[in-house]
Amino acid sequence: MNTTGRYQLIMAADRVPPADSDDCIDHVDAGLSALRAYTDLQAGTWLAADTGKTADSADAAHAAALLRSLCHHQPAAFPEGWFDDYLAVNRRLAATATCLAAEQAVIWVHGHRLQLLPGVMRRLRPDLGIVMQLHSAFPPAELFVRLPEHRELLSGLLGADVVVLPYRRAAANLLDLAGRVHGLPVRDGQIAVGNRRVRVLAYPMPADAAGIRRLARSGPVRARAQQIRAALRVAGPVLLSVAGWDPAEAVEQRLVAFDRFLAEHRPAPATIALLHVGYGEPRTPAEHDHRERVDRLIAKVNGTYAEVGQPVVHYLRAAPDRRELTSLYLACDALLATPDHHGTAAQAHEFVAAHGSAPVVVSELTCDGADLPGAVVVNPHDTAAFSAAIARVAGVSASVPLAGSAGTAPAPEAWARRLMAVVRARAAAPAQANRRRQPATAGSTRPAGHPAPHDNPRKIDAR
Structure with a gap:
């Protein structure tokens, strides 16, 4: 039982997943529900954005849906003033997280609704390890920069120590946006932001x-x-x-x-x-x-x-x-x-x-x-x-091929432990990591002759 009111892990999302994963209705909900036991073992808690209790939180939820549409290549018309409400919800959640997080805790942020939260938390609590996880796509740079607020959204994401995306192309799109469009040094799947390096991973949440x-x-x-x-x-x-x-x-x-x-x-x-x-x-x-x-x-x-x-x-x-x-x-x-x-x-x-x-x-x-x-x-x-x-x-034209699992995907808790090891290692010594960094070239998503570290999402390390 937590008697201090401070937590070593905070799961921040737009909603708290059901306690019973059998009640979930989508893959992400089921994956998050499967992480509840892991969160408890880590002396953690869940923190959910307001789900429509105030006008700005309802507007922010709508904005998150529009961001998701943009990321999925759908037309999206952002109303005037949308960003103010979106920012207000992220700031309100950050204020609560600041009070709940123990020293050098980890905050694990999920979803488009909270894309600004890592940047806000970085300013309020630089001692925290922060991981930002988007469970769906990240769009090509040319699509993302149509938003007038694309700089603020990118800055919010890059407040994290690690940004996790569901597949390689999404990770490549984020690296391209940071390097080619915004001129940030990008090398080996990492983005240099001041004296920090933000790791970008393609590491999808496994099926339960x-x-x-x-x-x-x-x-x-x-x-x-x-x-x-x-x-x-x-x-x-x-x-x-x-x-x-x-x-x-x-x-x-x-x-x-x-x-x-x-x-x-x-x-x-x-x-x-x-x-x-x-x-x-x-x-x-x-x-x-x-x-x-x-x-x-x-x-x-x-x-x-x-x-x-x-x-x-x-x-x-x-x-x-x-x-x-x-x-x-x-x-x-x-x-x-x-x-x-x-x-x-x-x-x-x-x-x-x-x-x-x-x-x-x-x-x-x-x-x-x-x-x-x-x-x-x-x-x-x-x-x-x-x-x-x-x-x-259907067995009409030839013998029916049967698919089977290769057995390489970790269970949700093992997957979470690997990711948390990366986040904690990077958060513990960001300055030392920066000193070890070789000179990077703005706009280069990977050095010549070297594979991108996110090419195999099953194998991650703490670099």
Whole structure:
């Protein structure tokens, strides 16, 4: 029990995740929930931004949604004065964190809503170790600098000792923004800021595969899976697609490829189907437009190939918790997980964990398949190749390839321990680290002849 009111670790996020990860409805929520036990062991606490209790916090939440849209290449119109409310929420949270943090504690910041928090905390509490984690994309520099406040946002991020992004291209975009656009010295995946070096890592939060395996063995979950499968009334393979409304999920490309597959192979009625689950609600005009296009595509495919009482695309708008999601995994035979330019292979790992091994199609734009041996890797924009991949995992054109985990992804707690070791090592001696730094060149994201340290997100060190 903490009797001092000071904590060694503060998890700062837009919300406190559920105590039971089975109640979570998305990968990030589930990952954060899995870290609750680790936070307790580290004498830590959770600190959540206000969720709409004041006008400025509601405006800041809207601003965070717009930032997320910008990072996902969606059009985003920022209203006048948005930054003032956004800054106010970050400052308010920083004031609370300052009072809660013990000497040389670590503050771990999550999400677009708190991008300014590391910079504010650096000024208030320079003794703290700070890690900033964005669980979704970071855009190309040319897109980010359209925001008049891009300097302030970058300064906020670079208040951290370590900035963590979900994949290599996102990390490269941040390094490019700092070096080429803002002229900061960049070398070996690190950005020199005054007498500090900020480490930029591609180190995605791992899927909670153990939690999915546990649920997959649960009697109620398995019974629900049988109920779903019986309701589908499909004798052959059922392909599963689960996605939100971000156009970058490439759901339209999945549907177009499935349409082509049906046109080319003409499977008999009720011998194959696609179950698409659209979760959450659209949050931006681009997402509303995307949902309308998905609706029309599904209607087109079913209008062309369905029979009375037997659609070929089963469509749910739902927000499944982890129990229901695992039931959906078990009820289906293959997974299409093909985001366009953001995301990780977490969903594919979960599907494989539920089945032991299973047919999975992933996107070459966001996953190289190295940690999912046997996965079919496609460009979701190559309709012919995508259609052929669907034929493969459906067992139409060849033997069905089965994906399995390479076993290299750490469990969430082990993943967190590795990251915290990097943060604490860098926070302990920033000046010494700076003295060891070789001269860096502004605008250079890596020295010639040396690989970027974030090329392998599974292996990180404390440099």
